[in-house]
Amino acid sequence: MVMTTHEEKMRTVRFRVGATPHIVVNSEICRNECSVHACVYVCPANLFVPLDDGGILFNYEQCFECGTCYIACNQEGAIRWSYPDGGYGVTFRES
Amino acid sequence: MTTHPANQQFDVIVVGAGPAGSAAALLVARAGLKVLLLERGEYPGAKNVSGAVFYGSAILNELIPNWWEQAPVERPVCRRDIAFMSPTTAVALDFRCAGAGFATAPYNGFTVLRPKFDRWLAAQAEAAGAFVLTSAVVDDVLRENGRIVGVRVRREQGEIYGKVVIACDGVNSFLAKKAGLQREFHPHELSLGVKEVLGLDPAIIQDRFHLTDNDGIAYEYLGAITEDVHGGAFLYTNRDSLSLGVIGQVSSLVERRKRPYELLERFKAHPAVAPLVRGGKLREYSAHLIPESGWAMKPKLYTDGMLVAGDAAGFCLAAGLYLEGMNYAMQSGLAAAETAILACQKGNFSARTLSVYQKNLKQRHVSTDFRAYRHAPSFVNGPRLQNLYPEMVAQGMEQIFRVDGAPKRKILPLAYRMVRQSSIKPGQLLRDVYQVARAYLW
Numbered sequence: 336m337v338m339t340t341h342e343e344k345m346r347t348v349r350f351r352v353g354a355t356p357h358i359v360v361n362s363e364i365c366r367n368e369c370s371v372h373a374c375v376y377v378c379p380a381n382l383f384v385p386l387d388d389g390g391i392l393f394n395y396e397q398c399f400e401c402g403t404c405y406i407a408c409n410q411e412g413a414i415r416w417s418y419p420d421g422g423y424g425v426t427f428r429e430s
Numbered sequence: 431m432t433t434h435p436a437n438q439q440f441d442v443i444v445v446g447a448g449p450a451g452s453a454a455a456l457l458v459a460r461a462g463l464k465v466l467l468l469e470r471g472e473y474p475g476a477k478n479v480s481g482a483v484f485y486g487s488a489i490l491n492e493l494i495p496n497w498w499e500q501a502p503v504e505r506p507v508c509r510r511d512i513a514f515m516s517p518t519t520a521v522a523l524d525f526r527c528a529g530a531g532f533a534t535a536p537y538n539g540f541t542v543l544r545p546k547f548d549r550w551l552a553a554q555a556e557a558a559g560a561f562v563l564t565s566a567v568v569d570d571v572l573r574e575n576g577r578i579v580g581v582r583v584r585r586e587q588g589e590i591y592g593k594v595v596i597a598c599d600g601v602n603s604f605l606a607k608k609a610g611l612q613r614e615f616h617p618h619e620l621s622l623g624v625k626e627v628l629g630l631d632p633a634i635i636q637d638r639f640h641l642t643d644n645d646g647i648a649y650e651y652l653g654a655i656t657e658d659v660h661g662g663a664f665l666y667t668n669r670d671s672l673s674l675g676v677i678g679q680v681s682s683l684v685e686r687r688k689r690p691y692e693l694l695e696r697f698k699a700h701p702a703v704a705p706l707v708r709g710g711k712l713r714e715y716s717a718h719l720i721p722e723s724g725w726a727m728k729p730k731l732y733t734d735g736m737l738v739a740g741d742a743a744g745f746c747l748a749a750g751l752y753l754e755g756m757n758y759a760m761q762s763g764l765a766a767a768e769t770a771i772l773a774c775q776k777g778n779f780s781a782r783t784l785s786v787y788q789k790n791l792k793q794r795h796v797s798t799d800f801r802a803y804r805h806a807p808s809f810v811n812g813p814r815l816q817n818l819y820p821e822m823v824a825q826g827m828e829q830i831f832r833v834d835g836a837p838k839r840k841i842l843p844l845a846y847r848m849v850r851q852s853s854i855k856p857g858q859l860l861r862d863v864y865q866v867a868r869a870y871l872w
């Protein structure tokens with residue numbers, strides 16, 4: 336079908352999940368210093384989940400490695416960003 | 431330079447097997463030099479996303495004559511549409527060309543799927559003699575006496591030495607930053623593209639888009655299509671699928687609190703788009719950043735022992751009518767390769783020798799094009815030109831065509847009333863007209 340939910344979209348993408356997270360979010364900074372929570376909106380994989388206490392729950396496993404969260408985050412040091420190990424992470428087949 | 435084990439020592443190391451890196455490695459290998467092409471993906475193209483229309487056919491034809499006969503291309507683009515959208519209407523400019531190099535060799539542009547195309551291009555570099563190493567992430571540059579002498583790959587004994595390093599590692603280029611050539615970016619300088627590939631029967635594609643045989647079409651959409659987010663959308667035909675996506679400036683996505691994949695759904699539901707995508711079956715969803723500010727985000731292009739090319743150097747023309755990055759990536763990759771070859775011949779890898787890169791970029795029309803269009807990005811990617819004016823065109827047409835018994839208005843009073851009703855001031859409008867002219871006309 337043409338119209339799809341975000342979950343349906345993500346199911347079409349292949350990920351080879353590495354053992355160590357390539358992106359780490361310091362939820363302390365999110366909770367104490369950030370009012371924008373930009374990452375929650377911009378991440379095309381919808382990986383940033385806002386918590387009731389103002390913090391962020393993040394899981395690196397279905398990440399496109401696009402870098403948008405790193406660019407959009409307005410709090411220095413909240414996101415430690417790098418690429419996954421060689422051969423791991425997202426593997427596009429059609430794009 | 432200190433000597434290192436032969437298997438760790440190359441003339442040229444190219445980082446990133448996108449169009450910039452593979453073209454560079456191909457040319458260096460053909461010059462008989464020892465070149466290593468490093469790619470972090472499982473295969474070249476595994477991490478890469480474009481629309482994608484590849485407009486570099488003529489360039490590639492110089493390297494590999496009749497390349498399209500052996501490459502995984504989808505369709506030659508013989509129709510181009512630019513559509514101005516309001517939430518419910520659309521006005522389109524339709525360009526068709528069946529001959530003159532559009533539907534005939536050497537072709538103007540082909541739709542491609544990057545995981546297939548990039549893999550093929552890297553294989554051409556390999557066939558020419560380049561060493562291609564995939565699943566290899568480069569984490570840093572190596573320095574000796576202040577100059578760059580190689581790269582560090584993330585694994586045991588990952589130090590690899592090269593006389594020249596060419597960074598073709600794309601928009602997030604860690605290498606250009608590690609080498610001190612690039613600064614951090616602002617959210618207004620980058621756009622996020624989200625994309626879908628929808629499977630569709632070739633016979634339906636042919637009928638629905640009025641295409642002869644395997645000819646293809648490229649649609650670009652401006653106006654209310656991204657709501658109040660600065661951006662646009664595209665839809666391209668492949669052999670048995672459609673590639674479509676929405677592009678939004680990162681800062682504006684943040685300000686408007688818009689989720690990119692929701693904009694994508696709304697795009698597909700627009701009354702002018704829905705009939706085009708009907709019956710399509712989702713094959714893959716993807717996302718990638720685009721460097722949108724061209725000239726303004728150009729890094730220092732070279733230093734002792736290193737050159738930067740492609741998206742890593744900001745050589746992506748993303749300005750309204752144009753979304754061209756693969757061709758410029760290839761052109762700048764070739765210019766970097768020519769520079770590296772010359773340096774190897776001279777046996778000198780200083781910044782001074784490598785400064786020939788600037789001349790080579792000019793000769794290949796890269797820096798000249800980006801200079802010429804330097805005014806376009808900041809303005810075109812702004813709210814009025816990308817969203818407001820196109821939407822007004824679409825709404826204006828609706829009023830011109832609507833027959834509802836009310837008195838017919840002539841176009842000028844109609845336009846006058848629309849400008850009055852909008853937030854635009856007449857002086858602003860005049861300035862914008864001048865800016866468009868300066869960006870595109872002269």
Ligand SMILES: Cc1cc2nc3c(=O)[nH]c(=O)nc-3n(C[C@H](O)[C@H](O)[C@H](O)COP(=O)(O)OP(=O)(O)OC[C@H]3O[C@@H](n4cnc5c(N)ncnc54)[C@H](O)[C@@H]3O)c2cc1C
Pocket residue numbers: 418445446447448449450451468469470471474475477478479480481482483484485566567568569598599600601604622623624625675677717718719720739740741742745746753754755756757759
């Ligand atoms: C949604 C979208 C639509 C687009 N549409 C078009 C279009 O229709 N036509 C067009 O011409 N352009 C288009 N572009 C722009 C185009 O995709 C880019 O300009 C082009 O891909 C740049 O090529 P490149 O070789 O410089 O970089 P890339 O293609 O990004 O290649 C960089 C390579 O380096 C590798 N790499 C990165 N870091 C490392 C590292 N540390 N170690 C090892 N390897 C690394 C990556 O895996 C990748 O293979 C579009 C872009 C997007 C996002």
Ligand code: SF4
Pocket residue numbers: 360364365366369370371372373374375383391407408409410413414
């Ligand atoms: S934008 Fe940055 S600081 Fe704010 S919630 Fe997201 S990751 Fe945390």
Ligand code: SF4
Pocket residue numbers: 358377378379380381382397398399400401402403404405
């Ligand atoms: S890199 Fe892209 S996909 Fe991954 S978490 Fe950040 S925004 Fe989301």
